[in-house]
Amino acid sequence: MNAALVSFIRDLYQSNEFIPLHAPVFAGNELKYVSATIESTFVSSVGKFVDEFEAKIATFTGTAQAVATVNGTAALHTALYLAGVKSGDAVITQPLTFVATCNALYHMGATPVFVDINTATLSLCPQALAEFLQQHAKTDDDGCYLKRNGQRIRAVMPMHTFGHPAALDELSQICQQWQLILIEDAAESLGSFYKGRHTGTIGQFGALSFNGNKIITTGGGGMLLCATEQDGSHAKHITTTAKVPHRWEFYHDEPGFNFRLPNLNAALGCAQMERLSYFLTQKRKLAMQYKTFFADSAYQFVDEPAECQANFWLNAIICPDQQSRDQLLQSTNDAGVMTRPVWQLMHHLPAFKDAMRGPLPFAENLAQRLINLPSSVSELS
Template sequence: MSTALVNFIRELYQSNEFIPLHAPSFRGNELQYVSETIKSTFVSSVGKFVDEFERKIEDFTGTVKAVATVNGTAALHSALYMAGVHAGDVVITQPLTFVATCNALYHMGAEPVFVDISTNTLSLCPAALSQFLQQQARIDDQGCYLKSSGQRIRAVMPMHTFGHPAALDELMQICQQWQLILIEDAAESLGSYYKNRHTGTIGQFGALSFNGNKIITTGGGGMLLCAGLKDGERAKHLTTTAKVPHRWEFYHDEPGFNYRLPNLNAALGCAQMESLSYFLAQKRQLARQYQAFFADTDYQFVDEPAQCQANFWLNAVICPDLRSRDKLLHSTNDANVMTRPVWQLMHQLPAFKHAIRGSLAIAEDLAQRLVNLPSSVPEAF
C-alpha cells in the first residue's frame, strides 16, 4: 500500500521533490494587491482591503456580518466573548480538534467539556451530546448547569473537521432545548456547506481561519461570522479596541481587543477569494482521485457527510489499525511525501487532561487510525 500510495501521489502532483501536506497557491492578483497596499502606506488595520475582504466573505458565505481578525484563535475568542462566556463557565466541544479550539476557552478562563465525535462527520456527535446533557446537566430558568460542579454550561462548539460539516440541525435543536449557544469552529471549512447553507453561518457565531495552510490564506488571519447585525457591529467595535470614532480624540468606551486584521493581510485575502471557486473545484477533483485509489482496499477514504458539500481541505484515510497507520506514516514521510496523523486528542494534552468528559471511544479509536494526505491544489508548488 505505502509504495503504491507514494507513486500515486507523485503522479498526482507530477513531482519527484518533497510534497507538503498543504501549500498555498498564489495564481492571481496577490502580488498586485499587496504591492498596492505597501505603496499606499496603509499596511496596518486601516485600509480599503480590510472592509473589502469582509464584504467578500459576507457575500460568499451569506453571513449577516463578517469581522476580520488577526487569526482564527482571535475569531474564536471574540465569538466566546460575544456569546457571554465567563471565567468559570464550561463549553462543550470535541476532543478531536486543533488545540486553538481549547486555547480560546483557556484564555477566557473557561473550561472545555469533551463529548465524542461521530464516525460520519468526525465532528461533535449529536447523540453523544444529548446523552451527556441528559446524564450530567440540569436546566432551570437561569440556564444550563453541570450537576457535579454547578458550573454554567454556556455554549456548544463543534469543529468542522478537515472541512466536513458537523450535523448542525441536530446540534442546533439540542442547543435550543438546553438553552445553549451554538458557536461553530469553522476554521477549516471555508467553502463547505451543510444542506446548502455555508458552515459558520448556522450557529449564532462562527470562526474562520486564513492561516498559511488553509484553503485560502492571508498569511495569518481569521474572520468572525455573526448571525445578527447588532452582534456583528458590536464585535467589530470590540475587536478594534472599542475606540469611539472621532477626528482626533482617543476615547474607548469599554475594554476591547486589538484584533483587527492588517490591511496588508486583507489584500492577500481579497486576491485569494478571487481564486476560491477554482481551489474548491480542484480539491474536489483531488478528493475523488484519492477516493478511487482507496476503493476496494482496507483503507477507508473520509468522504463528505450526506446532504453536505465539503471543501476537502485535508483529505484523510482511516487505516485498518494502529500498526498499518504507523507503517503508512513512516513509509510516506521517508519517501519525502508528507502525511500526518490527526492531532493529539485534547483530553490527552497536559492542559486539558482533567477536563470533564463523556465516553470518547470513537475519537480514541480514530485517532489511532487516521492519516491526512497531501491536499494542496496540484499547481501550488
C-alpha cells in the first residue's frame, strides 16, 4: 500500500519533486491586484480591495455581512466577543481541532469544555453534546450553567474539520433548547455547504481563515460572517479600534481591536476568489481519485457527510490502526510526499489538559489512525 500510494500521488501531480500537503496556486490576477495596491499607496486597512473582498465573500456565502480580519483567530475572537463571552465563561467545543479554536477562548479568558466528535462528520457530535448537557448542565431564566460550579456556558463552537460540515441542524436545535449561542469555526470550509447553506452562516457567527494553506489565501487573513447586519456593522466598528469617523479627531467610543485586514492582503483575496469555483471543482476531482484508490483497501477515505457538499480542503484517510498509520507517515515522508497526522487533541496539550470534558472515545481513536494526504489543487481533467 505505502509504495503504491506514493506512486499514485506522484502520478496525480505529475511530479518527482517534493509534494507538499497544500500549496497555494497563483495563476490569475494576484500580481496585478497586489501591484495596484502598492501603486495606490493604500496598503493598510483602508482601500478598495478590503470592501470588495468582503462583498465577494458575503455574496458567495450568503451571509448578512462579512468583516475581514487579520487572521482566522481574530475572526473567532471577535465572534466570541460579540456573542457576549466573558472571562470565566465556558464554551463547549471539540477536542479534535486546530489549536486556534482554543487559543481564541483562552485570550477571551474563557475555558473550553470538550465534547466528543462523531465519525460521520469528524466534528462535534450532537448526541454527545445533548448527553453532556443533560448530565452536567442546568438552565434558568438567565442562561445555561454547569451544575458542578455554576460556571456560565455561553456558547457552542463546532469546527468543520477539513472542510466537512458539522451536523448543524441538530447542533442548532440543542443550542436553542439550552440557551446557547452557536458559533461556527468555519476556518477550513470556504466552499462547503450544509443542506444548501454555506458553512459559517447557520450559527449567529462564523469564522473563515485565509492562511497560506487554505483553499484560497490572502497570505494571512480571516473573515467574520455575521447573521445580522447589525452585528456586522458592530464587528467592523470594533475591529477598526472602535474609531468614530471624523475628518481629524481621534475618538473611540468603546474598547476595540486592531483586527482589520490590510488592503494588500485583500487584493490577493479578490484575485483568489475569481478562481474559487475552479479550485473547488479540481479539489472534488482529486478527492474522487483518492476515494477510488482506497475503495477496496483497509483504509477508509473520509467522504463528505450526507446532504452536504464539502470543499475537500484536506483529504484524509482512517488507517486500520496506529501502527499502519505510523508506517504510512514514515514511508510517504521519506519518499518526499508530505502526509500528516491529525492535530494533537486539545486536552493533550499543556494549556488545556485540565479542561472539563465528557467521554472522548471517537476523538481518541481517530487521533491515532487519521492521516491527511496531499490536497493542493491539481490539473486533473
